[in-house]
Amino acid sequence: MAKQMHDTPNLDQLEDGPWPSFVTGLKELAKDKDYVVDLLGQLEESYKTRKGYWKGGTVGVFGYGGGVIPRFTELKNEDGTPKFKDAAEFHTLRIMPPAGMHYDTATLRQFCDIWDRHGSGLIAFHGQSGDIMFQGATTENVQKAFDELNEMGFDLGGAGPAVRTSMSCVGAARCEQSCYDEAKTHRAVINTFLDDIHRPSLPYKFKFKFSGCPNDCMNSVQRADMAVIGTWRDNIRTDEALAKTWFAKHGMDELVNDIVARCPTKTFQVKELKKIKTGEHISTVAVSDTHGIEINNQDCVRCMHCINVMTGALAPGQDKGATILVGGKSHLKIGGLMGTVVIPFIKLDTDENLEKLVDFAQRTIDFFAENALEHERTGEMIERIGLANFLDAMELDVDPAMVNSPRMNPYVRTDGWDDEVAKINAKKQAA
Amino acid sequence: MNQAVQAAAPAAKRKPKETGVPDNKKFLHPSLEKNYGNWKYHDRPRPGVLHHVSHSGDQVWSVRAGTQRQMDIYTIRKLCDIADTFAEGRVRFTIRSNIEFIVSDESKVAPLIAELESNGFPVGGTGNSVTMIAHTQGWLHCDIPGTDASGVVKALMDELYDEFRREEMPNRVHLSTSCCEINCGGQADIAIIVQHTKPPVINHDLVANVCERPTVVARCPVAAIRPAMVNGKPSLEIDESKCMCCGACYPPCPPMQINDPENSKLAIWVGGKNSNARGKPTFMKMVASGLPNNAPRWPEVADAVKNIISVYKEDARPWERMADWIDRIGWPRFFEKTGLPFTKYLIDDWRGSRANLNASTHIRF
Ligand code: SF4
Ligand code: SF4
Numbered sequence: 001m002a003k004q005m006h007d008t009p010n011l012d013q014l015e016d017g018p019w020p021s022f023v024t025g026l027k028e029l030a031k032d033k034d035y036v037v038d039l040l041g042q043l044e045e046s047y048k049t050r051k052g053y054w055k056g057g058t059v060g061v062f063g064y065g066g067g068v069i070p071r072f073t074e075l076k077n078e079d080g081t082p083k084f085k086d087a088a089e090f091h092t093l094r095i096m097p098p099a100g101m102h103y104d105t106a107t108l109r110q111f112c113d114i115w116d117r118h119g120s121g122l123i124a125f126h127g128q129s130g131d132i133m134f135q136g137a138t139t140e141n142v143q144k145a146f147d148e149l150n151e152m153g154f155d156l157g158g159a160g161p162a163v164r165t166s167m168s169c170v171g172a173a174r175c176e177q178s179c180y181d182e183a184k185t186h187r188a189v190i191n192t193f194l195d196d197i198h199r200p201s202l203p204y205k206f207k208f209k210f211s212g213c214p215n216d217c218m219n220s221v222q223r224a225d226m227a228v229i230g231t232w233r234d235n236i237r238t239d240e241a242l243a244k245t246w247f248a249k250h251g252m253d254e255l256v257n258d259i260v261a262r263c264p265t266k267t268f269q270v271k272e273l274k275k276i277k278t279g280e281h282i283s284t285v286a287v288s289d290t291h292g293i294e295i296n297n298q299d300c301v302r303c304m305h306c307i308n309v310m311t312g313a314l315a316p317g318q319d320k321g322a323t324i325l326v327g328g329k330s331h332l333k334i335g336g337l338m339g340t341v342v343i344p345f346i347k348l349d350t351d352e353n354l355e356k357l358v359d360f361a362q363r364t365i366d367f368f369a370e371n372a373l374e375h376e377r378t379g380e381m382i383e384r385i386g387l388a389n390f391l392d393a394m395e396l397d398v399d400p401a402m403v404n405s406p407r408m409n410p411y412v413r414t415d416g417w418d419d420e421v422a423k424i425n426a427k428k429q430a431a
Numbered sequence: 432m433n434q435a436v437q438a439a440a441p442a443a444k445r446k447p448k449e450t451g452v453p454d455n456k457k458f459l460h461p462s463l464e465k466n467y468g469n470w471k472y473h474d475r476p477r478p479g480v481l482h483h484v485s486h487s488g489d490q491v492w493s494v495r496a497g498t499q500r501q502m503d504i505y506t507i508r509k510l511c512d513i514a515d516t517f518a519e520g521r522v523r524f525t526i527r528s529n530i531e532f533i534v535s536d537e538s539k540v541a542p543l544i545a546e547l548e549s550n551g552f553p554v555g556g557t558g559n560s561v562t563m564i565a566h567t568q569g570w571l572h573c574d575i576p577g578t579d580a581s582g583v584v585k586a587l588m589d590e591l592y593d594e595f596r597r598e599e600m601p602n603r604v605h606l607s608t609s610c611c612e613i614n615c616g617g618q619a620d621i622a623i624i625v626q627h628t629k630p631p632v633i634n635h636d637l638v639a640n641v642c643e644r645p646t647v648v649a650r651c652p653v654a655a656i657r658p659a660m661v662n663g664k665p666s667l668e669i670d671e672s673k674c675m676c677c678g679a680c681y682p683p684c685p686p687m688q689i690n691d692p693e694n695s696k697l698a699i700w701v702g703g704k705n706s707n708a709r710g711k712p713t714f715m716k717m718v719a720s721g722l723p724n725n726a727p728r729w730p731e732v733a734d735a736v737k738n739i740i741s742v743y744k745e746d747a748r749p750w751e752r753m754a755d756w757i758d759r760i761g762w763p764r765f766f767e768k769t770g771l772p773f774t775k776y777l778i779d780d781w782r783g784s785r786a787n788l789n790a791s792t793h794i795r796f
Contacts, residue, residue: 010726010727011582011727013727013728014582014585014586014727014728016589017585017586017589017590017592018551018553018589018592019497019499019553019585019588019589019592020497020498020499020506020551020552020553021499021585022499022500022501022502022503022581022585023585025499025501025502025503025505025506026503028503028505028506029503029504029505043570043571043579046570046579047570047579047582047726047727049692050578050690050692050695050724050726051570051690051692052569052570052573052574052575052576052577052690053570054572054573054574055574055685056574061447062444062445062446062447063444063446063447064447069572071572071574090572092572096451096452096453097452097453097524098452098453098454098455098458099452099455100455100523101523101524101525102455102458102459102460102463102521102522102523103458103521103522103523103524104457104458104520104521105511105514105515105520105521105522106520107458108507108508108510108511108522109507109508109511111507112504112507112508115504116504121503121504122501122502122503123502123504123507124500124501124502124528125498125500125502125524125528125530126524126528127568128565128567128615128616128617130526135501135571135572143445146447147445150447150448150450151448153450153453154450154453155447155448155449155450155451155452155453156447166452167526169526170523170525172467172468172470173455173459173463173464173467174463174470174483174491174493174533175470175473175483176470176471176472176473176483178468178470181468183455186452187451187452187454190451190452191451191452194449194451195449197451198447198449214706214707214708215706215707215708216705216706216707216712217526217706218526219526219617219618219705220705221705221707221712222617222618222703222705222712222714223617229707239471239472242472254749257748257749258749258750262709262750262755263709264709264710301707302707303707303708303709304706304707304708305708305709305750308708309750311472311473311474312471312472312473312484313472315471315472330613330614330615330617331612331613331614331677332612332613332652332677332679333650333652333679334652334782335781335782335783336614336618336714338712338714374646374649375646375649375650
């Protein structure tokens with residue numbers, strides 16, 4: 001039995017209503033833990049005053065420079081002692097989950113036992129970076145908890161100016177849209193940069209995220225410094241049986257209004273069967289005895305919409321790989337930035353091809369480490385130096401797939417034009 | 432940032448095993464491992480259930496349930512019990528902290544759903560539902576929060592409970608909430624983000640000891656901060672006519688307190704989309720601000736969000752995400768239909784803002 005609970009009239013109101021309540025969970029923990037009794041006391045104070053009361057500090061585990069988020073209370077009595085002394089230290093361990101966030105229950109139960117012994121008993125699946133967050137341990141217990149989690153085969157994630165923990169979608173494990181082995185790629189890349197994860201020494205954070213198709217379930221385009229988004233180059237595949245099943249259920253109105261009208265390039269057409277064209281770049285499939293679909297894949301931007309609506313009837317092609325975008329980030333400091341295309345297509349089907357991605361990631365991080373200003377993300381760095389300079393340093397060929405449109409102003413010095421054209425022609429000839 | 436002080440352990444310090452991201456193969460449900468990379472299609476037999484079919488003919492049903500994300504070990508053990516009974520001892524989590532149980536026997540789906548719901552875990556969050564809110568740490572654990580995260584989410588999901596368990600929206604609705612303007616919650620169809628309205632209040636006694644002053648000066652997006660001597664001590668001062676109250680100076684310099692119980696408000700943003708489906712990914716846009724930070728249940732925020740959701744539900748066509756819908760109806764109609772006031776603060780004047788102005792006569796009357 002733990003000590004007596006503090007009054008928590010505000011938090012109590014978060015026990016009402018049908019959604020699972022974290023307050024109810026904390027109160028369960030507080031039955032045995034003075035630690036959580038005082039955590040609830042401090043949190044109630046925040047609810048009362050509408051202020052946060054944690055400050056950072058320096059806590060870590062032996063051998064690593066990051067991965068623990070230190071929290072010390074700032075709620076003090078007049079004499080400087082903590083108001084809620086049992087929760088005066090409430091550090092979080094960020095632990096990297098398996099790719100795709102799959103677990104067996106034996107592992108989860110072991111997490112619970114470890115965190116019962118050494119921590120508050122509060123675990124988040126998962127934080128916004130993708131870490132399992134073991135929330136709430138004293139400075140003394142951080143090392144003990146880490147040692148046991150580490151012996152289980154789990155490792156700390158990133159914090160501060162470091163390569164951060166990554167996320168990959170469920171992908172090949174359970175999704176028909178998967179265009180590469182997300183889990184394998186995730187591990188191959190991230191486990192190359194463990195030193196940069198565990199010993200923060202970059203200008204600022206660097207995030208990778210891995211989505212298996214352009215639906216981008218990992219939100220990589222707007223949160224990753226390097227987004228690896230699956231795509232394909234050949235034709236959309238079709239399955240007549242599933243197409244007919246879909247059409248029998250949904251009919252012509254939905255086919256026209258929900259797909260034809262919403263294809264961003266209008267390359268998706270419905271026609272009478274006898275008028276349907278065939279050709280090297282054309283996908284066709286009958287939906288009924290009279291009508292069928294015709295897609296000219298050269299005009300398809302691989303947006304996924306028609307495939308999402310008619311899953312199985314339509315599917316990504318077989319020449320799969322990924323598009324690499326660099327520089328996504330959230331608001332601070334110059335406003336949100338989307339990642340932009342730097343590699344329109346890369347195959348990721350063999351170890352050798354994976355190695356090419358890892359090598360590109362390594363060179364990007366090296367360049368970032370050397371050229372970014374303190375507290376500057378890759379997107380801000382590229383905005384400052386210009387994409388062309390970044391591509392040059394990365395030895396990437398420029399490609400019109402990297403822009404929305406060519407330049408709209410004349411403010412550029414072009415005296416190297418002829419040399420560039422000569423280089424492009426020479427490359428073409430060599431290919 | 433956090434240069435770790437090594438715990439003052441004596442002699443035998445254990446060296447970490449730098450194992451990195453663990454291999455997920457041993458954690459996969461057996462059918463997922465067997466059919467890895469070989470899935471053919473899926474459908475949704477009911478809200479909260481995905482049915483995947485493999486080229487091999489194998490089938491799996493994934494039952495998705497909402498959680499509180501910040502979970503106590505008793506809740507986790509309960510979920511494990513359920514997984515052991517129904518789902519071969521395996522679970523996975525989605526990016527929005529929903530839990531998924533995978534079964535290869537259809538007859539287990541209904542009893543699994545019943546078991547989850549009788550234990551208080553709502554089944555839903557699939558397809559065109561309002562799914563779980565992506566959220567951050569807030570007062571519970573962040574060092575710079577303007578508000579709480581778990582509490583806002585709990586209060587809102589109580590209100591959106593039915594929409595989580597149904598699939599009645601035009602398309603999926605993603606929500607996020609962030610406790611400061613850094614926006615860790617990310618882009619969403621509807622996002623709730625703290626919006627400060629007053630410049631930081633500086634405790635000049637502490638600045639010299641706590642803050643690296645050049646770093647703080649460099650952090651300000653509008654160069655409003657400069658070094659100054661105040662009361663004979665080196666400190667910082669803010670040009671309040673320049674400051675736009677973003678709070679970027681607060682993390683590197685906690686004596687520049689930006690959070691204020693009254694003046695830190697909540698803003699609502701709409702139309703963010705990460706997917707490439709149909710249009711390109713979009714950033715969300717601010718459509719309302721000035722909502723009070725009214726813990727513990729934020730009723731004003733809940734009303735505003737529910738209002739936008741209900742107008743969207745009523746008005747958008749099938750497959751239109753929030754951004755697609757607004758693209759069709761236009762901003763004037765969006766403000767008209769939602770009844771939200773369009774104020775001058777919603778006209779962008781940050782860098783690149785001219786691209787957000789209407790340089791045409793395209794106007795819907
Ligand atoms: S995937 Fe291609 S064909 Fe299908 S809707 Fe998108 S652009 Fe059109
Ligand atoms: S709140 Fe933002 S704009 Fe104001 S001084 Fe701080 S960093 Fe600058």
